[in-house]
Amino acid sequence: MLMTTTKAPTIAPPVPLHADEEPHVTTKRAPKMRAKDISVFYGDKQALKDVSIEIHDDRVTAFIGPSGCGKSTFLRCLNRMNDTIPSARVAGRIELDGEDINAPAMDVVQLRARVGMVFQKPNPFPKSIYENVAYGPRIHGLTASRTELDETVEKSLKRAGLWDEVKDRLNESGTALSGGQQQRLCIARAIAVDPEVILMDEPCSALDPIATARIEELIHELRGRYAIAIVTHNMQQAARVSQRTAFFHLGELVEYGKTSDMFTNPREQRTQDYITGRYG
Numbered sequence: 001m002l003m004t005t006t007k008a009p010t011i012a013p014p015v016p017l018h019a020d021e022e023p024h025v026t027t028k029r030a031p032k033m034r035a036k037d038i039s040v041f042y043g044d045k046q047a048l049k050d051v052s053i054e055i056h057d058d059r060v061t062a063f064i065g066p067s068g069c070g071k072s073t074f075l076r077c078l079n080r081m082n083d084t085i086p087s088a089r090v091a092g093r094i095e096l097d098g099e100d101i102n103a104p105a106m107d108v109v110q111l112r113a114r115v116g117m118v119f120q121k122p123n124p125f126p127k128s129i130y131e132n133v134a135y136g137p138r139i140h141g142l143t144a145s146r147t148e149l150d151e152t153v154e155k156s157l158k159r160a161g162l163w164d165e166v167k168d169r170l171n172e173s174g175t176a177l178s179g180g181q182q183q184r185l186c187i188a189r190a191i192a193v194d195p196e197v198i199l200m201d202e203p204c205s206a207l208d209p210i211a212t213a214r215i216e217e218l219i220h221e222l223r224g225r226y227a228i229a230i231v232t233h234n235m236q237q238a239a240r241v242s243q244r245t246a247f248f249h250l251g252e253l254v255e256y257g258k259t260s261d262m263f264t265n266p267r268e269q270r271t272q273d274y275i276t277g278r279y280g
C-alpha cells in the first residue's frame with residue numbers, strides 16, 4: 001500500500017470556507033494598506049516586533065492569536081488610534097494607497113474617516129439613531145443639504161442591514177437598541193463617511209450567537225466594497241469570515257496567508273499548536 005506522510009489534521013472549520021479567489025478579486029492589485037516593520041512600545045515594553053502585513057481591497061483579513069499577543073495594538077496602528085495612548089510609540093511605516101499615514105502632512109481626522117473602526121463593545125453616541133449616522137457626514141461636510149444627509153443616513157443603515165428595523169424610529173436613542181443592533185448602528189456610522197477600510201476589534205465578543213451570525217453575514221456583504229481587517233479570538237469566526245489570516249504570538253507575526261491554508265495546512269508549528277488548541 002502506498003503510504004503518504006501528511007501533517008496531523010487540524011480543526012475543520014464548522015462551515016465551508018469561502019472561495020478564496022473569487023473572480024472579482026484581483027490579486028495583482030496594489031494593497032490598500034501596507035505595514036512594514038511595525039514595532040510598538042508601551043513605555044519600555046515592546047508589544048509588537050517588526051510586523052509587516054498587506055491589507056487588500058475585496059478581502060477580509062483576520063488577526064488571530066492568544067490574549068496579549070498584540071492583535072489589537074496592530075489594528076490600532078492602522079488608523080493611528082495608538083496616538084491616543086500617551087505611553088505608546090510606533091516605529092515602522094504604514095501606507096494607505098502608498099501614502100505614509102504617519103507623515104506630518106497626514107490629517108488624522110481624515111485618516112480615521114478613510115480607515116474607520118468598530119470596537120468590541122458597541123459604543124453609539126447618546127443621541128438618536130439618525131444623529132449617530134448623520135454625525136460623521138456632517139462634521140466632514142460630506143452632504144450639501146438635508147435631503148442628501150437623509151439619503152446618506154438611509155443608505156448607510158441599509159448597508160449595515162439595520163434600516164428595516166429602525167426606519168420608523170430614527171429619532172429614538174441609539175443606546176435603546178439591542179446589543180447587536182447597536183453594533184450594526186456603529187457599522188452604519190463608520191460607513192456613513194464613505195471609508196475605504198473598516199477595522200473591527202472583536203466586534204462580536206459582546207453579542208449573542210444570533211447577533212454574531214448577523215454581523216458575520218454583514219461582514220461578508222461589505223467585503224466587496226471595503227477592505228476589512230478584523231481581530232477575533234474566535235478561530236471559527238476567522239475561518240468563516242476571512243480570506244487572509246495573520247497569526248500573532250508574543251508580539252510577532254508568526255504566519256500570514258490564505259485562511260484556507262492556515263487552518264488546514266499551517267506552515268509553522270506555533271500556528272499548528274494554536275489552531276489545534278494546544279495553547280491560547
Ligand SMILES: Nc1ncnc2c1ncn2[C@@H]1O[C@H](COP(=O)(O)OP(=O)(O)OP(=O)(O)O)[C@@H](O)[C@H]1O
Pocket residue numbers: 042047065066067068069070071072073074085087233
Ligand atoms: N495601553 C496600554 N498600555 C500598556 N500596555 C498595553 C496597553 N495596551 C496593550 N498593552 C500591552 O501590549 C500587549 C499587547 O496587547 P494587545 O491588547 O494588543 O493584545 P491582544 O492580542 O489584542 O490581546 P487581547 O486578545 O487580550 O485583546 C499586552 O502585553 C498588553 O498588556
